[in-house]
Amino acid sequence: LVLVCSGSASFCYGNILNVPTTGASCQTAKQDTLPYCGTTASERMAETDFRNMENYKTIIQSVASKLCVDAALIAGIISRETRAGGVLKNGWGYDGNGFGLMQVQKAYHTLRGQWNSEEHISQATTILTDMIYAIGKKFPNWSTEQRLKGGIAAYNAGDENIYNIDVDSITTGGDYSNDVIARAILFKYLGY
Numbered sequence: 001l002v003l004v005c006s007g008s009a010s011f012c013y014g015n016i017l018n019v020p021t022t023g024a025s026c027q028t029a030k031q032d033t034l035p036y037c038g039t040t041a042s043e044r045m046a047e048t049d050f051r052n053m054e055n056y057k058t059i060i061q062s063v064a065s066k067l068c069v070d071a072a073l074i075a076g077i078i079s080r081e082t083r084a085g086g087v088l089k090n091g092w093g094y095d096g097n098g099f100g101l102m103q104v105q106k107a108y109h110t111l112r113g114q115w116n117s118e119e120h121i122s123q124a125t126t127i128l129t130d131m132i133y134a135i136g137k138k139f140p141n142w143s144t145e146q147r148l149k150g151g152i153a154a155y156n157a158g159d160e161n162i163y164n165i166d167v168d169s170i171t172t173g174g175d176y177s178n179d180v181i182a183r184a185i186l187f188k189y190l191g192y
């Protein structure tokens with residue numbers, strides 16, 4: 001893979017390159033039977049998803065531009081949630097509750113678009129930005145990057161479950177935002 005850093009890394013919700021991350025937990029790394037965890041594991045899983053992610057790059061970039069969100073962050077979430085669509089069955093996640101590349105939960109949202117459509121990615125990214133905004137309102141003294149990380153965790157666990165700066169304490173695998181950020185940073189250097 002050739003690493004290319006694309007354009008400005010600064011967007012309306014913060015700069016992913018400035019968000020501290022510990023990467024994937026060992027529990028998450030076991031998905032790929034990796035003998036290590038941390039940012040190296042997150043990067044390896046993102047590399048595994050890169051080829052499939054390229055199928056969605058144009059629509060990811062379109063949504064990113066319209067909603068002022070880093071395309072690499074959207075790719076990081078898609079990698080974490082569905083391995084760039086690789087684990088979906090007819091557009092649904094393993095439990096039948098999450099829909100599409102970014103796993104919008106049918107219990108909480110009216111689903112929009114096809115599982116791999118720009119409309120779906122736009123809906124899910126709007127949910128993400130709503131979570132970032134909610135965390136900012138809940139923790140007004142947090143920095144922009146802390147709000148970004150908290151919003152990513154809230155995308156997984158709900159903003160009502162984020163109580164303090166240890167935002168991943170309640171997330172899936174105990175690492176959701178850290179893993180997403182590490183994957184997103186790799187996608188940033190891969191041209192997203």
